[in-house]
Amino acid sequence: MEQTGAKLLPFYLVVDVSYSMEGPKLESANRIMPQIVDALAQNPILSDKVRFGLIDFSDDAQVRVPLCDLLEPNLVLPALTVRGSTSYGAAFSLLRSEIESNVAQLKADQYVVHRPTVWFVSDGSPTDADSYWRQAFADLTSSRMYPNFIPCGVDDADVNVMGSLIHPSTGPKPMALYMMDAGFDPAKAITAMAEILISSMLASGYSLASGQSGTILPDKSNLPAGITQYDPDDFV
């Protein structure tokens, strides 16, 4: 189908489904996609342009919702379930191949594809070898179709590990890390991350309509309770 010149904003939500996510955290994570659907349903300008994909990861990574229009009437959102340990490397590798094939397909359909945004939610440290996941991340972010990568850490996620995932971390439009404050309820923190994601998505869509491109992050002063934003400069 010829979609000459139609602008698209791709988003990927990547969710940790290692065993530690079991319980209220996973319930919160399962509510993210319906919240996004509701937000899109209320914004017809944005919903024409947004494509969303859902990937979960544990020992392996799986595409749970392939990049699509979330308002497709026949779409059924999957329920995430926990399944093992925490391989960041698996998530980054799958993400890279997904983005490359999705963007190539969309461009072949003559869409004008803007840079994808990845929201990466994890509650712990990676259990795969440091060198392995770091290499997978470098491959992802050095690709021509590298995404804007926004890590979101809750519970036992390591602030320094998560901080190293901010991409781009330099240049005119650096991304940021969102971390749960110590002692805050991790399930509520995940819900707060979803709020940040949605407000960023709305702002990015508005910015596209007003002639700019790029992922817009919400103002630091407007963050929900229990979440702290770290900028790339906060890590040396």
Add this chain to the structure above:
Amino acid sequence: MNSFGQRPPIYLVVDVAGPESEHRKLRLVNDILDELSAEAHANGIGSDDHVTVVLFAEAAEVAVSAAPLYGASLRAPWQIPLSIRRSRLSRSYIAVFDLLRREIGRTHGGTQDTVVVMVTDGTDPENWEPALDDLVSEFPGLTLLPITHGAPASGTASRLARPGGEVGGIVVREPSKLASKVVEGVVTWAQELKRRSRSAPRSMIRNDDLAAVGAPAGAHGRSATCGLEEIPFHSPPVRPVESEPPAAASAATTELPVAAPTMVLPPSSSTPTPTPVTENGQDDAAAEWKGSLQSFVVGDPGNASKVRALPDATEWNHRDTVLDGVTLMDADDRPVVELRAASVRGLAHRYNGTVRQDDYAYRCTDDGRFLVCAVSDGVSSARLSHKAAALVTRQGCEILANELREQAPEEIDWARVLNGVGAVILDFGARLLQKSRQPGEPEEVTPEEVARQMAATAVFAIVDLRPDSNDRPVHVCTVGDSSALILRDGRTWQSLKGGKSDGGAIATSRTAALPMVSREPPQPTSAVLGRDDVLVLITDGVGDPLGDATGPVGRFLAAKWSRPPLALEFAAQVDFARRSHDDDRTALAVWPDRSR
């Protein structure tokens, strides 16, 4: 016929009870309205295509009152009304029937034929049938067509259908088919009404009458069954195919599609097609007026095509849409060229309540020898860009017309023209920004600052109105991503200048724009406009969906613009709906007069 007050013949009643997201429910309503509206546009439905939408759960409320099916603003509300939201976990059919009785009685006293399409996906366990019977006996012209989906109790559809024994319900298993089934039902009902008004008594034909009515003596020699099969409504209700509902839901759905009675229809052999109606939906005989203007759609119109258009409260005097349609004449009073132009505010600007930033202008030189025209797109990241676009087009045309007093078009110094336009913007912008300076801020306004606040692309064209032959020389120069094209022989698009470069793996929104002038000298181009060609200047709001002009938008505009349309039509064509294309749109087109 009382022509005062609206008498909606169609009531759409939709069940919004249940734990599902309210937006999903409202989306379903909008899908149905979209299809009804499309059908009304395409074929007309009845002589009075109005619809009233009723939503219900434990309470019922009119959500849309007697709205024309033709209206572009036919939408479900943004939210489920509060009275219903409070009690969304159960449903009351009696509340619906009570409301219908009040509404129908209030609007047309119940003498009129009315169809109530009731879409429900659950069960009301109360004993509601007496209330329904009361409603039907009060309004004998009422047909209730139930459409069930999801998991209602078995037999709900046939229990709701009225008049009993004549009308059946429809059980829909595949959600995506729901809207089209509603439309089929309404259309079948309207056709039946029309047929009935030409023949005899009211009410649907009874089952046992079918054979008699179905095979009128000698008429086409068809049996009733033959006729019946032609009507899509009779095809068995849709069975679930690719999208199986989750296991739990399907287990709860015990109503078998085959068990559902179908609506009993008149034999179609006598009326295989709807009665012809005029474009405006009126019966020919009754037309005191005629004509219509419809909106244009290329492919999927997208969700945005139905947004409300909000004004820009900071710019009350900047028009949403402007358009022109003029004929330029020569000294002997003979037509030389037709010009159409329209600048239309984009859907995103309508939705966000911000001003249109595109503009156009045109003028003839004082001696009438040349037509000068300009189209400009204000760079949207700059706040005052609509002012820049107005300056670029108006001042640009004036500067060019002045140049043409002294110069032949091919000798124009475009760098001087563009610098002249840039200087006007810088001068105007500096004065404007100075006025809004706060104490303590530097008084001087730098050119860079003006360019950040107001910037606009440009495409200029000069058309020779007195050529030596039928081949008119045309000269074009562009800054940024606005572009000029020629539609050759009404068929093939040829790009002259401008547009977007297709570089880079990932898209950005950057473009060159005045007042900043590139160090590279401008690259004007010239072409020949033949007798059957059309010169078209556009902003990227048209250029992006047009692309390389080999796709559906290229075919659409070529078909519509091979000859000059009415000015208002031209504006509606520029405003075509296509998913994800919500930018401001401007086009200016020039047709050489073909009588020469």
